[in-house]
Amino acid sequence: MPTNQVRKKKSARKFLKGNNISFIVVLPSIFIISIFVYVFIGWTGYVSLSNWNSLAPDLSFVGLENFKQLFTSFRFQSDIRNMIFFSLLFIFGVVGLGLFLAVLLEQNIKGKWLFRNIFLFPMAMSFVVTGVAWRWILNPESGVNLFLQKFGFSPGWYTDTTIVPGWKVFDIEFGLPIGLIAVLIAAIWQMTGFSLAMYLAGLAGIPEEIKEAAYMDGANKFQAFFRVILPQLKPITFGVILLMLQVSLKIFDLVYTMTGSGPNFVTDMPAIYMYETTFKGNFYAEGASIAIIMLMMIMIFVIPYIMRQKEEH
Amino acid sequence: MPKLLSKSIIYFILIFFSLIFLMPFYVLFVTSFKSFEEVSFLTMWNLPSSINFSSFSHALNQLLPNLWNSIKMAVPSTIISCLLGSINGYALSKWRFKGSEWIFTFILLGMFIPFQSILIPLIRVIDTIGLYNTIPGLILVHVIYGLPITTLMFRNFYVTIPQSMIESAQVDGAGFFKIYRSMIVPLSITGFVVVGIWQFTNIWNEFLFAIVITGHSQHPVMVALQNLAGSQVVEWNVQMAGAILAAIPTLIVYLFAGRYFIKGLLAGSVKG
Numbered sequence: 001m002p003t004n005q006v007r008k009k010k011s012a013r014k015f016l017k018g019n020n021i022s023f024i025v026v027l028p029s030i031f032i033i034s035i036f037v038y039v040f041i042g043w044t045g046y047v048s049l050s051n052w053n054s055l056a057p058d059l060s061f062v063g064l065e066n067f068k069q070l071f072t073s074f075r076f077q078s079d080i081r082n083m084i085f086f087s088l089l090f091i092f093g094v095v096g097l098g099l100f101l102a103v104l105l106e107q108n109i110k111g112k113w114l115f116r117n118i119f120l121f122p123m124a125m126s127f128v129v130t131g132v133a134w135r136w137i138l139n140p141e142s143g144v145n146l147f148l149q150k151f152g153f154s155p156g157w158y159t160d161t162t163i164v165p166g167w168k169v170f171d172i173e174f175g176l177p178i179g180l181i182a183v184l185i186a187a188i189w190q191m192t193g194f195s196l197a198m199y200l201a202g203l204a205g206i207p208e209e210i211k212e213a214a215y216m217d218g219a220n221k222f223q224a225f226f227r228v229i230l231p232q233l234k235p236i237t238f239g240v241i242l243l244m245l246q247v248s249l250k251i252f253d254l255v256y257t258m259t260g261s262g263p264n265f266v267t268d269m270p271a272i273y274m275y276e277t278t279f280k281g282n283f284y285a286e287g288a289s290i291a292i293i294m295l296m297m298i299m300i301f302v303i304p305y306i307m308r309q310k311e312e313h
Numbered sequence: 314m315p316k317l318l319s320k321s322i323i324y325f326i327l328i329f330f331s332l333i334f335l336m337p338f339y340v341l342f343v344t345s346f347k348s349f350e351e352v353s354f355l356t357m358w359n360l361p362s363s364i365n366f367s368s369f370s371h372a373l374n375q376l377l378p379n380l381w382n383s384i385k386m387a388v389p390s391t392i393i394s395c396l397l398g399s400i401n402g403y404a405l406s407k408w409r410f411k412g413s414e415w416i417f418t419f420i421l422l423g424m425f426i427p428f429q430s431i432l433i434p435l436i437r438v439i440d441t442i443g444l445y446n447t448i449p450g451l452i453l454v455h456v457i458y459g460l461p462i463t464t465l466m467f468r469n470f471y472v473t474i475p476q477s478m479i480e481s482a483q484v485d486g487a488g489f490f491k492i493y494r495s496m497i498v499p500l501s502i503t504g505f506v507v508v509g510i511w512q513f514t515n516i517w518n519e520f521l522f523a524i525v526i527t528g529h530s531q532h533p534v535m536v537a538l539q540n541l542a543g544s545q546v547v548e549w550n551v552q553m554a555g556a557i558l559a560a561i562p563t564l565i566v567y568l569f570a571g572r573y574f575i576k577g578l579l580a581g582s583v584k585g
Binding site for chain 2: 047107119128250252253278298
């Protein structure tokens with residue numbers, strides 16, 4: 001059986017070579033991520049089903065009681081509404097404005113790098129700093145209102161409690177809370193640079209011939225843009241939407257600094273509710289339930305996206 | 314790209330948006346150079362009558378310990394997470410093993426979770442190991458939750474290095490670590506700069522972990538700034554000056570290395 005032994009030796013040596021070392025090198029990270037991401041999520045899930053709503057841990061099982069309470073509360077219903085409208089308009093604004101500015105910058109513009117840097121500058125700022133600045137700019141008694149008043153406008157910005165159209169759904173008025181617009185402006189201001197950079201890279205990657213051909217057909221310029229160029233940018237658009245969606249579903253620091261929950265919770269968000277109820281109110285089980293809902297909402301979009309990306313490779 | 318609109322309209326639109334984008338910076342600077350007597354709701358847009366540094370010295374007084382906390386937190390976290398991300402990215406892109414793609418996805422998903430979903434256990438664990446309300450505790454957290462993004466960025470970077478280079482080094486007898494040291498690290502200086510800048514900016518600007526894991530004396534600057542801004546007794550010229558002080562390190566990085574910052578932004582966009 002000498003051949004077998006040789007083979008065994010060889011495989012033992014091979015075990016410590018290359019790909020196996022690679023596995024051993026990654027192993028600590030796998031271990032750490034397993035615990036700090038996956039086990040912790042399970043732990044939070046367990047807390048969300050428990051009765052731990054005071055300082056002292058009480059992990060007795062209460063089923064979906066915390067979730068039931070959340071969904072029947074005025075505050076959480078408001079949060080869901082705010083999040084839906086915030087996410088939709090935020091993504092629309094970031095994608096739309098970023099694409100628009102990217103296309104303009106593609107037109108052989110002098111000083112392109114300067115414009116690009118101006119639009120990307122806010123990306124390097126903290127949401128907290130953004131919140132401080134915009135809170136003053138959109139203060140109803142100051143800031144941009146000093147200009148708008150000259151034209152007879154005087155929006156209440158984040159102090160406005162109107163909901164448009166304000167259909168009565170469960171305990172809340174459903175619609176776009178006008179107060180959210182102030183937060184949206186600040187958030188879009190900060191994140192547009194991201195989609196702009198992505199689209200600039202995408203446009204640069206489209207072969208010149210395709211761009212030329214698009215306009216050769218004699219088609220209307222805008223039509224050519226929408227029919228030929230835009231489809232080429234589809235993968236980028238999907239990527240931007242996904243990444244911006246997870247920013248908006250998690251949004252915390254900007255709102256917390258700029259407006260807080262707002263009057264009647266018009267600018268409240270699940271992340272703020274989670275933070276306050278858990279770490280200021282000691283309602284751990286309630287906070288854990290909010291966290292689990294946030295996680296599920298994000299994973300519904302992220303997991304299919306990642307799976308699709310994997311398939312394409 | 315062929316023309317869509319006439320040039321002058323394009324310049325008009327670009328300049329218009331530039332002014333909007335610069336407006337908050339204008340307000341921050343103008344206000345922070347005013348004295349307290351000079352700030353008022355109605356004169357917010359006016360230039361200061363004279364350059365006055367009192368709000369900066371006031372803000373610096375308040376924020377200096379926190380700025381120092383932020384440096385002590387962000388620098389080590391950035392260095393450690395770059396090193397870990399680099400070796401992970403190298404392993405997962407150049408030495409694939411059975412299941413390595415799945416392991417990559419397994420790690421990557423950690424980047425998307427809302428941190429709220431791990432905060433409650435995290436604080437218990439950090440407290441148990443004695444790192445609650447400490448800078449090392451924050452460093453640990455940033456390193457751990459930075460693993461997915463740094464691994465992703467370095468992996469995307471290393472994928473562009475041809476496999477044939479690794480193979481020919483192997484023929485010459487070099488192994489996993491030798492190739493990493495003598496070939497990959499020198500080739501990935503740009504990668505380290507890009508990921509380093511990205512991580513530093515994000516960790517410096519991070520808020521949720523900072524506010525939950527540290528108490529008053531250990532707060533990084535963003536939490537201190539939020540407290541300053543939330544307080545009713547602090548004048549807003551001081552708040553604005555504080556905001557500038559808190560933003561300066563990342564703004565300087567952006568001014569001098571904006572190119573790499575943008576590279577990082579593109580490198581971090583998910584490619585499975």
